[in-house]
Amino acid sequence: DQQVKQNSPSLSVQEGRISILNCDYTNSMFDYFLWYKKYPAEGPTFLISISSIKDKNEDGRFTVFLNKSAKHLSLHIVPSQPGDSAVYFCAASAEFDNQGGKLIFGQGTELSVKP
Amino acid sequence: GAVVSQHPSRVICKSGTSVKIECRSLDFQATTMFWYRQFPKQSLMLMATSNEGSKATYEQGVEKDKFLINHASLTLSTLTVTSAHPEDSSFYICSASRPGQPQHFGDGTRLSIL
Numbered sequence: 001d002q003q004v005k006q007n008s009p010s011l012s013v014q015e016g017r018i019s020i021l022n023c024d025y026t027n028s029m030f031d032y033f034l035w036y037k038k039y040p041a042e043g044p045t046f047l048i049s050i051s052s053i054k055d056k057n058e059d060g061r062f063t064v065f066l067n068k069s070a071k072h073l074s075l076h077i078v079p080s081q082p083g084d085s086a087v088y089f090c091a092a093s094a095e096f097d098n099q100g101g102k103l104i105f106g107q108g109t110e111l112s113v114k115p
Numbered sequence: 116g117a118v119v120s121q122h123p124s125r126v127i128c129k130s131g132t133s134v135k136i137e138c139r140s141l142d143f144q145a146t147t148m149f150w151y152r153q154f155p156k157q158s159l160m161l162m163a164t165s166n167e168g169s170k171a172t173y174e175q176g177v178e179k180d181k182f183l184i185n186h187a188s189l190t191l192s193t194l195t196v197t198s199a200h201p202e203d204s205s206f207y208i209c210s211a212s213r214p215g216q217p218q219h220f221g222d223g224t225r226l227s228i229l
Contacts, residue, residue, distance in 0.1 A: 042222050043119070043223050103149075103161070107158045
């Protein structure tokens, strides 16, 4: 049972345009959501997160939106840059404040930003 | 940012060999470390959660006698794949965390069993 789903395995965007990566979840107990970015042969790097008490969190070019009623979150990158090309993982936790929280990951979306 | 070092980055060995992978948090004390496994084009699957000084908690379907985890200090956890076989070939990644903070990941270990 896939509790966190990223239904788009890949996304291609033109440089300067907006990239929107989507993530759906099924477990209503999730209270914290994170996005990680991963380059080949490296571990995931933390990008941005959002608590379930919020519906938006912004950090520079990156904004995460949370729609709890739809159990959906999205990551917006604007403007997109070629260096943003990577695999993006959505992750969710039901116990984040407790010892850092066990994470459930989506399958990842490979973003390609074309110059 | 927080740095997690994982070693070795690549291991190629014969079937039946036991392989030890180290995970170190370099600039913070990690109360909890996690071990994941990733198959090509798939998600990171949590194998076990390790708290310093206590036994690891394994996810369903993960053999604890096969994947031995030791978390002897707040900066070091090790995963030993015992008597590895070709089906154990995979990408293993560790992460380290402290309460209320995101997990920080190592760069992973590519394990290939011949």
